[in-house]
Amino acid sequence: MRVVPYSPHLFHPDTRHLFLFAHQDDEFPSLGLIQRLRGQSRFLWLTNGDGLAPGSGMSPDDYAEMRIAETECNMKKAGVDPDSQMHCYRQSEIWIYSMFADLIQGRNRQQCLDAFVEMADEMAQAVIEYKPDVVWTQAWQGGHPEHDLVHMIAARAVNQLAREFNHTVDFFHLPAYEYTILIPMRFHPLYKGPVHRIELTEEEFQVKYSAADCFPSQKGLFQSFEKVINRLGFLRHPFGPKYSYKDFAKKEYFAPVPHLDYSKSTHWFGFCDYINDDYQGVPISHAKAIKPIAETLFPPKGVPKV
Numbered sequence: 136m137r138v139v140p141y142s143p144h145l146f147h148p149d150t151r152h153l154f155l156f157a158h159q160d161d162e163f164p165s166l167g168l169i170q171r172l173r174g175q176s177r178f179l180w181l182t183n184g185d186g187l188a189p190g191s192g193m194s195p196d197d198y199a200e201m202r203i204a205e206t207e208c209n210m211k212k213a214g215v216d217p218d219s220q221m222h223c224y225r226q227s228e229i230w231i232y233s234m235f236a237d238l239i240q241g242r243n244r245q246q247c248l249d250a251f252v253e254m255a256d257e258m259a260q261a262v263i264e265y266k267p268d269v270v271w272t273q274a275w276q277g278g279h280p281e282h283d284l285v286h287m288i289a290a291r292a293v294n295q296l297a298r299e300f301n302h303t304v305d306f307f308h309l310p311a312y313e314y315t316i317l318i319p320m321r322f323h324p325l326y327k328g329p330v331h332r333i334e335l336t337e338e339e340f341q342v343k344y345s346a347a348d349c350f351p352s353q354k355g356l357f358q359s360f361e362k363v364i365n366r367l368g369f370l371r372h373p374f375g376p377k378y379s380y381k382d383f384a385k386k387e388y389f390a391p392v393p394h395l396d397y398s399k400s401t402h403w404f405g406f407c408d409y410i411n412d413d414y415q416g417v418p419i420s421h422a423k424a425i426k427p428i429a430e431t432l433f434p435p436k437g438v439p440k441v
Contacts, residue, residue: 136322136388141331145172145269145305152176153267155258155289157281158228159184159206160353161273164320165309166213166343167335167387173214177265178221179258180206181285186228191352195229201352208349212342222261226254228281232414235280235424239417248431251284255432259292266296269305271389274322277401277408278313280419284428287397291432306392307331312360313401315410319360321388323401328393335385343384397429 144150152172156162159180162169169176184202185195193201203225207217215221234247262270272289273282286308296302312319322330335343361380400408400421408421 136324136326136330137328138332138388139329141333142305148174150175150269151265151267152269152271153262153265154178155262155270155272155285155292156180157273157279157285158182158186159202159223160209160350161282161311162206163209163343163346163350164311165271165387165389166209166346167339167385168309168333168389169210169213169215170339170342171333173220176215176220177261177267178210178215179261180221180223181226181254181258181288182228182231182281183223183225184228186232187352188229195227198352199225199227205350205352209346212346212349224254224257231281231284232419235419236414236417238427239420239423244427248427251428252431255288255291258288259295262289262292263296263300266300266302267304269307271307271309272392274308274310274390275392275395275397275401276310276313276323277421278311278315278318280409280412280421280425282311283397283421283425286392287425287429287432290392290395290397307389308392309389314407316360316363319363320383322390326390328390330388330390332386332388335387340381340385344381397433398426 150172152175154162154169154176156179161180162178183199184206185199188195188198191198203223207221210217210221234243234250237243237247270289270293272286275283275286277283290306293304293306296304310320310322313323318324364380364383402408405420405422409419412419
């Protein structure tokens with residue numbers, strides 16, 4: 136990756152920011168950045184986080200309320216006011232995945248695509264009303280289909296702002312993971328575009344680290360990330376200084392969104408997309424689930440001019 140300096144205006148107190156996330160906890164890897172930008176920021180979540188409810192022993196509604204409360208706790212620790220700065224659209228992950236499966240299996244195609252357009256239009260309305268200076272969303276990286284869905288929704292809204300309202304914004308994406316969690320919270324080592332980085336102060340890191348306690352439902356996942364990062368840091372030792380989870384988490388990365396064709400996967404081989412992700416035994420793929428949505432949101436070729 137080519138790490139380059141970012142523009143100082145990003146952290147000017149008058150710069151207006153809008154973040155679009157898919158799930159509760161997606162904001163956690165960027166909690167240092169959020170602490171620095173919290174004053175003039177708004178935060179949107181597409182889903183209600185009910186995706187793991189079937190294995191939890193809880194009803195989807197109860198599980199969703201727990202996930203939403205977890206993120207409110209997390210954001211409060213970062214200094215964000217849930218009432219004035221946060222909004223969740225509460226779209227069911229279970230429903231979204233059922234539509235992915237329908238697209239893959241050739242069922243209810245137009246009904247599904249119309250539903251995704253409606254989601255995109257609803258989130259775009261918030262972007263248009265707020266007219267931010269900077270839009271942030273999750274990286275287009277083939278790690279999670281709903282991350283990629285929200286990225287496309289954000290890109291479409293940015294395009295609409297420029298095209299219909301002559302309002303251009305800086306557009307950045309934030310890495311989550313790909314190849315399951317083998318590349319956690321970073322862009323792929325072969326990522327071609329420029330990348331920016333901030334380094335958290337000790338105080339910012341302590342807020343971020345303690346905020347993990349807000350997510351009891353995700354404790355196992357967070358521990359898996361920490362173990363993977365510690366092992367990667369140890370394995371790096373023959374090639375350079377080893378690092379710990381703390382060293383890793385104190386650095387946060389983001390990058391300007393390049394010109395992207397969302398009808399194409401980020402990976403050469405389709406099996407690298409959304410590894411082990413399925414709905415009731417139907418594997419989720421970019422080619423059959425995300426590509427049709429891209430071609431609908433960005434006709435005729437799914438290539439937005441971002």
